[in-house]
Amino acid sequence: MTTITTRTVEYPADNLTMIGYLALPAGAERRPAVLIGPEGTGLSDVERRRAEALAELGYVALAFDLHGGRYLEEPEEMLARCMPLLADPDRMRGIGHAALDVLRAEPRADPDRTAAIGYGTGGAVALELGRDGVDLHAIATVNALTTGRPGEAARIRCPVWAGVGSEDPIMPPAQRVAFTEEMQAAGVDWRLVVYGGALHAFHHPSVDHTVRPGVGYHPRHAQRAWRDVVALLAECLPVTD
Template sequence: MQTRDIDYFDGAARLNGYLAMEAGAARRPGVLVFHEGLGLGDFAMQRARRLAGLGYVAFAADMFGDRRQAHDLQEAGALIGPLRGNPAALRQRARAAVSVLAALPEVDANRIAAIGFCFGGAVALELARDNADLKAVVSFHGVLTSKSPAREGEVKAAILVLTGADDPLAPPDQVLAFADEMRAAKVRDWQVETYGNALHGFTNPSADGSIMRDALHDPCADRRSWASMQRLLEEVFDDGVR
């Protein structure tokens, strides 16, 4: 497997992403990976390598710049706040990562998807709302609300939301509100899977409640959600990639 860092820019902000792919001459689908609220670290990069093992070109984006890392909720809030509070800026930064992935010679630019975890799930959903040319968007335990909801005719991607039934960052009323948003925008392909007894951060083995009390790894929800993502990617790319 080939991996390397890629520097790119959003205006003056220097970003440092991480690319993973298997060797091969054929162009193949690309998958963006958007990191959690603590920044681009081992977890997102490991997921990028897993995607590369499935035959995709995976690019883990850096949403904070200079691959900055937060160590607690206060630091995470300081990094996330300026982006969540300004959907246009968040979407522009996410689109910078799309452009990097689409420009790679190994990637079929007509077959790109985005996945994200926690904060990254919200980022992926914002790309879908922004009419990004993506085949699919998958949110793992992401925040579902937006200051700029989807508008009719402006969502191209198939959307898959994977959420924990006990996640305080995506409570039942917000899950219902998300469904209403999708209906109002007449999104052609969307679905929500809810995992009973699962809290926030259920995909991350290092989520042990030490940084956020209600963030806890759930092996069953982790396994099932990844399998659901795989099925959707295979369907939308429709090329037999495994």
Template sequence: MKRALIALFSLVTAMTGAAIVEKPVEYKAGDVLCEGWQAYDDALEGKRPSVLIVHQWTGVSDNEKMRAKMLAELGYNVFVVDVYGKGIRPKPPESAKEAGKYKADRPLLRDRVNAGLKVLNKDPRTDTSKVACIGYCFGGLAAIELGRSGAPIKGIISFHGSLDSPNPEDGKKIKAKVLVLHGADDPFVTAENMAAFQKEMKDHGVDYKLVEYPGAVHAFTQVAAGNDNSKGAAYNEAADKASWEEMKTFFGRIFAE
């Protein structure tokens, strides 16, 4: 029966020409030319809930494009923001320096993510009342900074992201619900960072949830990180799958409101 259903779906897709559309999108963030990535299901009509993805420290990569496609297959209109600018795709250790520029200048980081949000919101497929932002590692921090900028979005998800803030008072600007998916053994987020983040959320009445995955370290959704936890960053299949399901449940809740 399952094979028959798959065959029928494939036939319908072929007959209608339906497919996941994936394409680069150039846009400007101020005077800077950026190149993001869009994914959506062209079999769907009309507006739909939409998701902005913020990349890890190496810039827009195949990993974010893969996640964009996975989300598009769930029915979302998806845009991957380019924080760094077109063609700036640094490899470690240069990526740490590039990410550091934006971590040290939170207003600039917020401007770059908000520029991507504008692109997503202008797309005719986007239901602007149902938009969320997710991010990986550096992107997790950037997603939270989007919330701290006061952006009118429904939800924020950080996958193994940094949680520090130079100005915790900015937490009062967060309008979205926040979900933090964190490796319980992540050495790059200190106990002090975690405590300060939770205090920021509680002090400003932010609706947030923290999920910690035992045995997971930093970058637990990144296959390219390898499997050696002693390096502080490693892939964890169980945490990857569980966090994706947690994300889907979160979206189901916030977009139904």
């Protein structure tokens, strides 16, 4: 019985050597490909397991790196790196394009059938790829209702799905409104799911998070959000034999 295969991949981005995690489905044929962006803390086993889960469904999946192989557990260090990054769409796009180039260069990946999903800062990177006009089949983002530069959302060429916790203080109702107004004004095919009672990073097991206000794991909604992302991929980027 053949199984998925995985390996790390090194590539340059943002003046760092990034260390991504590539998961390949069984078989030898080309498959649709998915980028997976991590929370601001950086690439962890949570995103690696998601890459493996997508490979088991038949996708080539690359969980990309944000911090040159580091995982930033200390909130101060994480914010010191991520806040300037989130304020610089071109830097985010550079990180996203570098990872996308690696993914599309993988022989098992169909470079014309790709999607980008992401969480927190990684979700903001996925959205910026869309605003940069990248040919994606779907974008999914959790905890990343970030808005872009005026008018650039009109470049988004695919459906956008977004999920957020109702009690997320980092993505409050005003941010939800700004995001959905941007998507609507740009004519994007968008969806927003608000998960009742969930905090920021509700999808991320608490054992892998520094405890801080407004952040918390919600097991049921984490499972629901993952099912919603998989359903989006099945709709927009189906795996066909």
